[in-house]
Amino acid sequence: MVYSVSKVNAYIKNMFMQDFVLNKISVEGEVSNCTYAGSNHIYFTIKDEGGTLSAVMFASQRGGLSFDMKRGQRVIVTGSISCYEKEGRYQLYATKIEETGKGELYEKYLKLKEKLEDMGMFDPSYKRQIPKFVQSIGVATAQTGAVINDIRNVSYRRNPYVRIVLAPCLVQGESAPRSIISAIKRLDKMNLDVIIVGRGGGSIEDLYCFNDEELAETIFNTKTPIISAVGHETDFTIADFVADLRAPTPSAAAEIANFVYADYMYTLDFYKNKLDECARRKVDYTKRDLDMLLIRLNTLSPQIKLREQKQRLENFSKILQNDFKNILENNKNILINMSKRLETVSPLKRLSGGYAYISDKDNKKVLSAATLHQEDEINVFFSDGKIRAKVL
Numbered sequence: 001m002v003y004s005v006s007k008v009n010a011y012i013k014n015m016f017m018q019d020f021v022l023n024k025i026s027v028e029g030e031v032s033n034c035t036y037a038g039s040n041h042i043y044f045t046i047k048d049e050g051g052t053l054s055a056v057m058f059a060s061q062r063g064g065l066s067f068d069m070k071r072g073q074r075v076i077v078t079g080s081i082s083c084y085e086k087e088g089r090y091q092l093y094a095t096k097i098e099e100t101g102k103g104e105l106y107e108k109y110l111k112l113k114e115k116l117e118d119m120g121m122f123d124p125s126y127k128r129q130i131p132k133f134v135q136s137i138g139v140a141t142a143q144t145g146a147v148i149n150d151i152r153n154v155s156y157r158r159n160p161y162v163r164i165v166l167a168p169c170l171v172q173g174e175s176a177p178r179s180i181i182s183a184i185k186r187l188d189k190m191n192l193d194v195i196i197v198g199r200g201g202g203s204i205e206d207l208y209c210f211n212d213e214e215l216a217e218t219i220f221n222t223k224t225p226i227i228s229a230v231g232h233e234t235d236f237t238i239a240d241f242v243a244d245l246r247a248p249t250p251s252a253a254a255e256i257a258n259f260v261y262a263d264y265m266y267t268l269d270f271y272k273n274k275l276d277e278c279a280r281r282k283v284d285y286t287k288r289d290l291d292m293l294l295i296r297l298n299t300l301s302p303q304i305k306l307r308e309q310k311q312r313l314e315n316f317s318k319i320l321q322n323d324f325k326n327i328l329e330n331n332k333n334i335l336i337n338m339s340k341r342l343e344t345v346s347p348l349k350r351l352s353g354g355y356a357y358i359s360d361k362d363n364k365k366v367l368s369a370a371t372l373h374q375e376d377e378i379n380v381f382f383s384d385g386k387i388r389a390k391v392l
Contacts, residue, residue: 005088006085008088009083009088010085012083012088012090013082013085016080016081016082016083016090017082022080022081022082023080024078024079024080025078025079025080025081025092026076026077026078027046027053027076027077028046028074028077029046029047029048029053029075030046030047030072030073030074030075030105030106031046031069031070031072031073031074031075031204032044032045032046032047032052032204032205033045033202033203034070034071034234036234039059040059041056041057041058041059042056042057042062042069042094043055043056044056044057044069045203046075046092047203053091053092054089054090054092055077055079055091055092055093055094056091056092056093056094057079057093057094057097058093061094064078064095064096065096065097070234071106071235072105072107072109072204073099073106074099074100075097075098075100076097076098076100077094077096078094078095078096078097079092079094079095079096080092080093080095081093105204105205105208106204109208109211109238112211112238113238115213116238116241116242117241121216121220122241127244127245128225128244129225130194130225130244130245130256131193131194131225132259133259134162134193134194134259135161135162135163135193136162136163136164136165136191136194137162137163137164137165137192137193137195137196137257137258138164138166138187138188138190138192138194138195138196138224139151139165139167139187139195139196139198140167140169140180140183140184140187140195140196140198141166141168141169141171141196141197141198141250142168142169142170142171143166147171147199147250148166150250150254151164151198151250151253151254152164152254153254154251154258155254155257155258158255158259158261159259159261160261161261162258165187165190165192167183167184169183171198171199172199172202172206172209173209174209176209177209177212177214177215180197180209180210180215181214181215181218184197184218184226185218185222187224188222192224193224193225194224194225194257195222195224196227196229196250196253196254196257197226197227197228197229197230197239198228198229198230198247198250198253199230199250200231200250201231201232201235202231207231207235207237208237210228210230210237210238211237212238213238215238215239216238216239216242219242219243220242225245226243226244226245227243227245227246227253227256227257228240228242228243228246228247228253229246229247229248229249229252229253231249233248233249356380356382357380358378358379358380358381359378359379359381360372360376360377360379361378363379366378372391373391374392375390376390376391377389377390377391378391
């Protein structure tokens with residue numbers, strides 16, 4: 001007889017439901033993976049030294065959880081084990097979760113974190129600034145996979161001209177810390193602007209290589225700023241605390257490291273245009289001020305003053321010449337008129353009519369014969385000459 005997959009899964013689920021032990025069971029272990037879904041369901045894994053068990057607590061059962069469950073915690077989970085038919089796997093359906101203590105790895109993590117914090121390796125004063133305009137990025141992660149692809153895609157989308165240098169390394173397992181340290185040291189010698197150290201999400205065991213003390217010291221001592229991008233937003237490792245900046249995901253690290261080239265060029269063009277406008281306005285203002293100064297200077301110029309005075313002098317000269325000419329003309333007319341008037345009363349004119357003018361020897365005018373005596377000398381003036389005579 002041949003069964004379909006769904007019938008097999010349904011049969012297995014029915015077997016789980018009929019099992020008295022699995023129908024209500026309490027399991028103790030360490031939380032290895034924990035995700036709070038948007039639907040308020042909690043998906044997690046509990047483990048011990050021998051294996052792991054997937055589990056889920058639905059939102060309707062969240063009343064059975066009185067604390068914030070995280071990786072590394074030791075818990076007792078009460079519920080039932082059944083088959084998830086759609087995927088053909090079994091898991092623990094939790095109705096109650098109780099905290100019993102911290103897991104071994106989590107305890108080691110807390111002790112190392114406390115030690116390094118006391119040493120001052122997490123102190124903000126030691127954090128290096130991430131350059132604002134990054135041109136080269138070093139990446140320490142696996143050679144293939146979503147992490148390097150995400151970093152490249154995000155980086156080139158924001159800045160097509162950024163240089164990305166990959167130093168491939170292991171990011172999981174016992175050999176991973178030494179591999180990551182070697183990759184960071186290689187990148188630190190290349191004079192890059194920033195280094196991204198990261199990997200994708202995983203269990204506490206998967207990410208534990210980033211809780212290595214020697215790795216923390218290497219990150220602390222590099223001269224290149226380092227961004228840690230390990231796991232998901234809820235995952236925290238020692239590398240996150242000692243790095244210069246912690247990003248919630250590798251993609252977020254690429255967002256942080258890269259400036260948006262298009263925005264930069266837009267801003268550059270904006271300020272260039274503004275600078276050109278300011279320069280043109282300054283030139284216009286300066287030219288206007290210069291024109292005003294030239295106008296003022298021209299009004300104060302000695303040459304202008306001399307030309308003005310010369311023009312005034314020429315005007316006065318013309319006026320004076322015209323006035324002098326008018327005066328001469330008037331005086332000439334007056335003289336002509338007076339000459340005519342004098343001519344009408346002139347003795348000479350009478351002399352020309354047959355009259356004579358008589359004066360004594362002292363040239364005194366003789367007006368009457370009674371004033372003369374015998375033998376007196378006289379002068380007789382005619383129109384055409386003069387004679388001397390003696391009175392008889």
